[in-house]
Amino acid sequence: MSSKITIIGAGSVGSTIAYTLSQRDIASQIVLIDINKEKVDGEVMDIEQGTCFRDPVSIIGGEYEDARESDIVIITSGVARKPGQSRIELTQTNVNILKQITPEIVKAAPNALYIIVSNPVDIMTYVFTKISGLPENQIIGSGTLLDTARLRCGLSEHFGVAQKNIHAYVFGEHGDSSFIPWTGAYISGAHIDEYYQTMKSLGADIEELDREAMTEYVHKSGGKIIANKGATFYAISAAVCKLCDTLVASSDSIATVSSMMHGEYGIDDVCLSTLTLVGPNGIRGKVPMRMSKEEIEKLRASAKVLKDVIAQIEL
Template sequence: MSSKITIIGAGSVGSTIAYTLSSQDIASEIVLIDINKKKAEGEVLDIIQGTCFRDPISIIAGDYEDARDSDIVIITSGIARKPGQTRLELTQTNVNILKSITPEIVKAAPNALYLIVSNPVDIMTYVFTKISGLPENQILGSGTILDSARLRCGLSEHFQIAQSNIHAYVFGEHGDTSFIPWSGAYISGVSVDEYYDLEKKLGKDIEPIDKEAMLQYVQKSGGEIISKKGATFYAVSSSVCKLCSLLVSSSESISTVSTMMHGEYGIDDVCLSTLTLVGPNGVQGKVPMRMTKAEIEQLKKSADALKEIIAQIDLN
């Protein structure tokens, strides 16, 4: 698989994405760009010295012009979230950083697919969509793909079943107003509630799932990791690399990524995560999932929370 991927930002997340990509067969060229050129050079040197154990790959610390002809551009730049700080408190500072980056990178790579990872990711995806001038199909945010991975991890541990058998998702904001549409949570075609009943019939010693506790596990995992080790970067990097693999695949896949809403579920002019069809041509559209009225209201509540913040930020 031959593709060129540029990563903007050589912090913990950006450099871990570069390292993870270097050990997989997703990219043949990786460009790492950071305002701190020496930091980017150090990360690249550390990564490339381990690539003798794989097929040849090009990894450089570059400038914006080196992003030319990129298939994918990943934007991770921004100030990291501090312990006790919400993603939304980062907003204006990281928006300002994005505004300085956008014209430079879009000029160099106008045809790339853009994957926004910087937090707060839904607002950053919205801002990039508004200021980049690019077609919307070229833009997606990592959204709740990590939240959904955390949910699958939690459900796997609860039911003692392989994560690959679990199809359950987190919708809405990547943050405090996210929610789990349990009406669409399945374990190999069986609803979560039905699966619990099945396990009991099979004599398994299993407790009913505490759905509110599971949501708290999903929402609070990032903060817990930050409080214990200072930052989160392994799982988010794995999630981003998975998205990259979808974007260079020969067929399309469905994922919970953050994209602009155009009336779906009665929501417009905001970026958040629902089931979305993505592939080599970028975002192809939303996949409507049947939800209860209460779940749709939760999605609207998440949208309203994001719109409230968007109304307060300076896009000019």
């Protein structure tokens, strides 16, 4: 693998992504960039000293110019929400950081595929799309990849079946207005309701799925992890590295990533997550999924939440 991946931001998420990439065969070159040079040097040394158990990989702490010829750039920069700080205040702070980063990194790596991870990720993806000047296919927000992973984890535990057999998704924003389109939730080829009935007929000791409880599990997981350990970074790192794997693969895959909407489901000029065809050329387009009228309205409501925030920030 000869891919070069640059990560902007050496906080918990950025450094964990760098470490996870260093243990996989996705990249042969990893560049970590952060304003805190000492933190970068420490992370690089720590990660590099654990790579003797794999094929050689180059890991450096660099400047923006070191991102030249990157295949993928991952942006994780931003600050966490402080006590008493409103969501709008946090959003504007992180937007301002992104506005400083964008011209520097785009100048160095204009042909890279960009993965936006910084929160609020849908707003940040929208802002980057508007100010970067890059084609939209090169811009991919991590979106509800993590939410979808949390959903599949919860469904796997409930039904006692491998996560790889579960095809269910979280749509909308990466936030409280996200929702699960249960119309398209399947375990292998069977809808989850059919699967439940099949398992009951086979004598399985299994309870009927509480959809509201499962939605709450997805919504509250992040907050619970933060309350218990201070931050979330392992699962999002795994999700982003899987996305990197998709971007260097030989064919496209379908994922719930955030990208600009252009009239799909009656939604325009906002970034959020639906089924998206993504691969070595970035985003190829949206994949329509059959949804009920109620589910489409939930998606539109999620879009409105994001648009209301966008209307209050300074681009």
